[in-house]
Amino acid sequence: EVQLVESGGGLVQPGGSLRLSCATSGFTFTTYWMQWVRQAPGGGLVWVSHINNDGSDTKYADFAKGRFTMSRDNAKNMLYLQMNSLRSEDTAVYYCTRDAAGIEYWGQGTLVTVSS
Amino acid sequence: DAVLTQSPLSLPVTLGQPASISCRSSQSLVHSDGNTYLNWFQQRPGQSPRRLIYKVSNRDSGVPDRFSGSGSGTDFTLKISRVEAEDVAIYYCMQATHWPPYTFGPGTKLEIK
Numbered sequence: 459e460v461q462l463v464e465s466g467g468g469l470v471q472p473g474g475s476l477r478l479s480c481a482t483s484g485f486t487f488t489t490y491w492m493q494w495v496r497q498a499p500g501g502g503l504v505w506v507s508h509i510n511n512d513g514s515d516t517k518y519a520d521f522a523k524g525r526f527t528m529s530r531d532n533a534k535n536m537l538y539l540q541m542n543s544l545r546s547e548d549t550a551v552y553y554c555t556r557d558a559a560g561i562e563y564w565g566q567g568t569l570v571t572v573s574s
Numbered sequence: 575d576a577v578l579t580q581s582p583l584s585l586p587v588t589l590g591q592p593a594s595i596s597c598r599s600s601q602s603l604v605h606s607d608g609n610t611y612l613n614w615f616q617q618r619p620g621q622s623p624r625r626l627i628y629k630v631s632n633r634d635s636g637v638p639d640r641f642s643g644s645g646s647g648t649d650f651t652l653k654i655s656r657v658e659a660e661d662v663a664i665y666y667c668m669q670a671t672h673w674p675p676y677t678f679g680p681g682t683k684l685e686i687k
Contacts, residue, residue, distance in 0.1 A: 493676070495676075502666070502678055502679075502680055502681050503615075503623065503666055503668070503678040503681075504678070505673075505674070505675045505676040505677065505678070508673075508674060508676075517673075517674040518674070519674070519675050553622060553623075557670075558628075559609070559611060559613070559628045559629050559670065560611050560612075560613045560625075560628060560668060560669075560670030560676065561613065561615075561625065561668065561670070561676065562625055562628070562634075563625075564622040564623050564624070564625075565622065566622055567622055
């Protein structure tokens with residue numbers, strides 16, 4: 459069974475940093491691209507970032523460029539999202555997702571709240 | 575970016591009746607590899623999204639056959655043949671043809687009349 463389990467969310471002040479993690483299991487992690495998607499409270503789904511199989515290529519939404527860094531540890535089957543210079547508008551549930559013909563599986567999400 | 579619009583945004587449906595959701599793209603979603611990467615997701619209250627349909631019309635494993643997807647180019651449709659209570663959710667279309675970024679429609683909220 460494919461499992462994606464996010465952690466690392468919480469309350470952070472504007473300008474602060476958080477590192478989200480996603481523990482994966484139930485599939486061959488190195489075979490898949492991975493993505494982060496976020497959803498603001500009561501809002502829709504917004505793509506955040508992409509990473510390819512070996513971590514050599516990453517892509518970001520415009521709002522994430524220069525502030526967010528996505529990475530993976532294929533030896534540990536782990537995915538990460540380092541978020542710096544956080545703003546109130548970054549408040550959202552962040553989902554770790556597996557890519558196959560577009561997004562396929564979703565984790566349960568981790569809530570990031572940016573507030574003073 | 576490929577902008578996706580959905581209609582209607584709110585869909586009251588009587589149990590056992592059919593439902594249909596439209597998704598339109600600002601540009602053709604046919605990829606240079608010949609595939610059309612248009613997916614449909616269901617998000618029940620308090621849950622993560624779940625993919626129902628990939629590449630326009632392919633049902634994911636475990637998805638009831640009352641769900642079907644169709645369309646081509648810029649116009650796509652998700653149909654539920656007979657709505658059940660468990661289908662109460664927000665439905666999103668998403669394109670993965672022109673990326674980055676992947677883009678989502680605004681969502682259609684299905685409720686029971």
